[in-house]
Amino acid sequence: MKHVLEIDSIQKKFDLKTILSDVYLKCETGEIVGLLGRNGSGKSTLLQIVFGVLKADFKFIRVDGVVKSKTSELFNEISYLSQDNFLPKNFSVAKVIDLSIKKDKINDFYSDETITTLKNKSIGELSSGELRYLEIKLVLNNPSKFVLLDEPYNGLSPLLIEKINDLILKSYAQKGIIITDHNYESIIGISTRLTLLKEGKLHHIKNKGELVEKGYLSR
Ligand SMILES: Nc1ncnc2c1ncn2[C@@H]1O[C@H](COP(=O)(O)OP(=O)(O)OP(=O)(O)O)[C@@H](O)[C@H]1O
Numbered sequence: 001m002k003h004v005l006e007i008d009s010i011q012k013k014f015d016l017k018t019i020l021s022d023v024y025l026k027c028e029t030g031e032i033v034g035l036l037g038r039n040g041s042g043k044s045t046l047l048q049i050v051f052g053v054l055k056a057d058f059k060f061i062r063v064d065g066v067v068k069s070k071t072s073e074l075f076n077e078i079s080y081l082s083q084d085n086f087l088p089k090n091f092s093v094a095k096v097i098d099l100s101i102k103k104d105k106i107n108d109f110y111s112d113e114t115i116t117t118l119k120n121k122s123i124g125e126l127s128s129g130e131l132r133y134l135e136i137k138l139v140l141n142n143p144s145k146f147v148l149l150d151e152p153y154n155g156l157s158p159l160l161i162e163k164i165n166d167l168i169l170k171s172y173a174q175k176g177i178i179i180t181d182h183n184y185e186s187i188i189g190i191s192t193r194l195t196l197l198k199e200g201k202l203h204h205i206k207n208k209g210e211l212v213e214k215g216y217l218s219r
Helices: 043-051 093-100 103-110 113-118 128-141 158-171 184-190 208-213
Strands: 004-014 017-028 032-036 058-063 078-081 146-150 176-180 193-198 201-205
Touching (some): 017 032, 017 043, 017 176, 017 201, 032 043, 043 078, 043 176, 093 128, 103 113, 103 128, 113 128, 128 158, 158 184, 201 208
Antiparallel strands (some): 004 017, 004 058, 193 201
């Protein structure tokens, strides 16, 4: 079934500086929307506002045409990978998986060599890349309609980046995904649609040349 997330009229200032100025973004099931932008352009701010962990000066979030004004209404609709790690360090990997993944999906979750090798460790013992991979896999396995991924590739070696991309490609037929990262080549490669956040405005990007024109890439 197709679902539509609409992020509308988002405005946000920090102190007197406008970070987001009337941003509109739509994401449907089956889309991977790439969100690019220079450092400090407001990408994380936008995702935090959509998920509801940061207050906007103004916002409309609609799911399937219905306005969702309370953050609690979005917890079942959207899952969110923040830039920061979110799993408790003293829990074992097996416990986290047990608590997060439905019983009938657990065998499938473990049918991944990277995950199997981590099973007996605690979260605090994982390398930053191993932890990131586990977090992304958990977030993508959440039964939510939409997923927001903030810098999923950060700290990952090329092989794990490929595995993450495989996971994303495996799940997007059932989900809408918004993804932001400075690894623009991976973002361009995996996105079905590209956007660029610049000076508070969201631009729709058709090709790499436009990223040069708009000053995101030098060539
Ligand atoms: N809590 C805050 N108080 C004041 N300013 C903030 C706060 N959070 C973010 N900012 C500012 O808002 C702007 C956008 O920050 P944000 O983290 O959204 O950018 P970003 O595009 O995700 O950057 P990066 O790619 O470097 O992670 C930056 O100028 C940042 O300094």
